[in-house]
Amino acid sequence: MKELTVQIKDSHIKKIKAGSPLLEKDAIQNTKPLTEEGMVLKLVDSQGTFIGRGYYGRQNKGYGWVLSRNEREAIDPLFFLGRIHKAIENRAVFFESNDTTAFRVFNGEGDGIGGLTIDYYDGFYVMTWYSEGIYRFRNWVIEALETAPQFRGLYEKKRFDKKGTYMEDDDYVSGERGEFPLLVKENGLHFAIYLNDGPMVGVFLDQKEVRKKIRDNYSEGKIVLNTFSYTGAFSVAAALGGATKTTSVDLANRSLPKTIEQFSVNGIDYDAQDIKVMDVFQYFKYAKRKELSFDVVILDPPSFARSKKHTFSAQKDYTSLLQEAIQITEDDGVIVASTNCSTFGMKKFKGFIDQAFKKEGFSYKIEETFSLPDDFRTIKAFPEGNYLKVVIVKKVKG
Ligand code: SAH
Numbered sequence: 001m002k003e004l005t006v007q008i009k010d011s012h013i014k015k016i017k018a019g020s021p022l023l024e025k026d027a028i029q030n031t032k033p034l035t036e037e038g039m040v041l042k043l044v045d046s047q048g049t050f051i052g053r054g055y056y057g058r059q060n061k062g063y064g065w066v067l068s069r070n071e072r073e074a075i076d077p078l079f080f081l082g083r084i085h086k087a088i089e090n091r092a093v094f095f096e097s098n099d100t101t102a103f104r105v106f107n108g109e110g111d112g113i114g115g116l117t118i119d120y121y122d123g124f125y126v127m128t129w130y131s132e133g134i135y136r137f138r139n140w141v142i143e144a145l146e147t148a149p150q151f152r153g154l155y156e157k158k159r160f161d162k163k164g165t166y167m168e169d170d171d172y173v174s175g176e177r178g179e180f181p182l183l184v185k186e187n188g189l190h191f192a193i194y195l196n197d198g199p200m201v202g203v204f205l206d207q208k209e210v211r212k213k214i215r216d217n218y219s220e221g222k223i224v225l226n227t228f229s230y231t232g233a234f235s236v237a238a239a240l241g242g243a244t245k246t247t248s249v250d251l252a253n254r255s256l257p258k259t260i261e262q263f264s265v266n267g268i269d270y271d272a273q274d275i276k277v278m279d280v281f282q283y284f285k286y287a288k289r290k291e292l293s294f295d296v297v298i299l300d301p302p303s304f305a306r307s308k309k310h311t312f313s314a315q316k317d318y319t320s321l322l323q324e325a326i327q328i329t330e331d332d333g334v335i336v337a338s339t340n341c342s343t344f345g346m347k348k349f350k351g352f353i354d355q356a357f358k359k360e361g362f363s364y365k366i367e368e369t370f371s372l373p374d375d376f377r378t379i380k381a382f383p384e385g386n387y388l389k390v391v392i393v394k395k396v397k398g
Helices: 010-017 077-090 092-096 138-145 205-217 233-240 255-265 280-289 314-327 346-360
Strands: 003-007 040-044 050-056 064-068 102-107 116-121 124-129 153-158 172-175 182-186 189-193 223-227 245-250 274-277 294-299 304-306 311-313 329-339 363-370 389-396
Touching: 010 050, 077 092, 077 102, 077 138, 102 182, 102 205, 116 138, 124 138, 138 153, 182 205, 189 233, 189 255, 205 233, 205 329, 205 363, 205 389, 223 233, 223 280, 233 245, 233 255, 245 255, 245 280, 255 274, 280 314, 294 314, 311 314, 314 329, 314 346, 329 346, 346 363, 346 389
Parallel strands: 003 040, 124 153, 223 245, 223 294, 245 274, 294 329
Antiparallel strands: 040 050, 050 064, 102 116, 116 124, 153 172, 182 189, 304 311, 329 389, 363 389
């Protein structure tokens, strides 16, 4: 692996020295010598003084990541082994848990290596690569994982553009081949997981605390609407928590069989639940026409989505999404408002909630808020990494 000395602009020295792990394009004095993804970069200031070591890997976020601030530390197999094993140690409670067998083992820059995440599904590890640059270190990461606890097999997801199209294989890397669906547990909920079937495996692990909360505190005897429901994980949590009925709405055709499957692996009769393959915005119209209302409405849209009739951007349209939800929520009902959009923070998100209730003429009470769970480790120096914002808010009359 080549090491290239790269000068950081004066304007960016302070931020990087303060611990920011992201290497922004604008921080680099001269990007011309960056010719090969995966190059190891020795970062220096205008005096040539060492600041850190990182790698070149282009993502939408930037041009790479700082990996070490210790001049004597090389970026070699031992570096990857050390960071990964440290991350595993930090998840000891998860590895020891009997009722949770799926969680994040390594969370990118939060665990010291931006551009790479590793998830664990009952003995199967899944590496997700966010740039061609980090992918160049693949063999060292694989070596580190093959000695990881309870290792059965290894899979990978590539989240970067590869020039030219080639048939995506089943993402298998090494060890045992899984049999899918793989059944995992999360705080006693069960999920059917497919590691061999595209980028999404069946559940988003970052919502574990919210699912638990919905099941334990917000579902008993309630009528629940789950919008942008994907495989219905929130509906499963609500049904297990004693919801009278759940309605799951997602426009993807696959969401119907996938949701039936998640209910089934939890021993829930899916016939007693409603699963609608439908545009959420159409569903709101339908619900108003039929005068339907709900005790709990869950909103978990993607940051950006385009359907036939609608373009949704969390940044621009979350307030109006909330307004639609408020209109079909019972008085004293709750809305679980979630977003993974990293272009705004919790304060602004609460602002959207405030605006929506004001526009609809209702008061509200924020019951609780959530950000990423402990296994999705983040660092203070990079608040953008803590993208998840969930607010449980009660609609109050008048
Ligand atoms: N809440 C889910 C994750 C949502 S992922 C969970 O907890 O598992 C986002 C989902 O929104 C995708 O499944 C996508 O198909 C769906 N989606 C995007 N735009 C939509 C729209 N306009 N109406 C309905 N579903 C939509």
